[in-house]
Amino acid sequence: MARILVVDDSPTDLAALRKMLESDGHEVSECTEGAEAVERVKADKPDCVLMDVVMPGMNGFQATRALSRAPETAAIPVIVISSKSQDTDRLWAMRQGAKEYIVKPIKQQDLLAKVRGVIAG
Known part of the structure; x- marks a missing residue:
């Protein structure tokens, strides 16, 4: 279906997101830092990016911007995925250019619905 770049510094979260997305037929690539994500997106042009917020170096808000x-x-x-659940976090992510915001822990049905929604436009 879609080519998706998952950006998260947690190996556990990367594995869980990969499993959810691949079960729906998506092709998944991963990276663990915001700066690396920006370079990978420019080079690979994925259909969608799932972006964690709290990462070393460039954070997810900065990378999304x-x-x-x-x-x-x-x-x-870009769909921001974060443990930050405040309305201000969601608003800030959207102001940086995110199309959606998902709070961890992630429910597979919510993730897949949001991915389908942003890819469809």
Whole structure:
């Protein structure tokens, strides 16, 4: 179905997201840092990016902002996935260019519905 880049510094979360997405037929690639994610998105042009917030170096908000403001990646939807559940966190993610926001722990049906929604446009 879609090519999805998952960005998270937790091996456990990466494995869980990969399993959920692959069970729905998606092709998954991964990276663990925001700066690496920005470079990978520019090079690989995935259909969607799942972005954690709390990571070493460039955080997910900063990476999302970089992707949404670069002409070559602005059209690639970013879904922020975070343990931060405050409305201000959600609002900030959307202001950085995220198309959706999911709070951990992630329910597979919610994840897949949001991925389908942003890919469909």
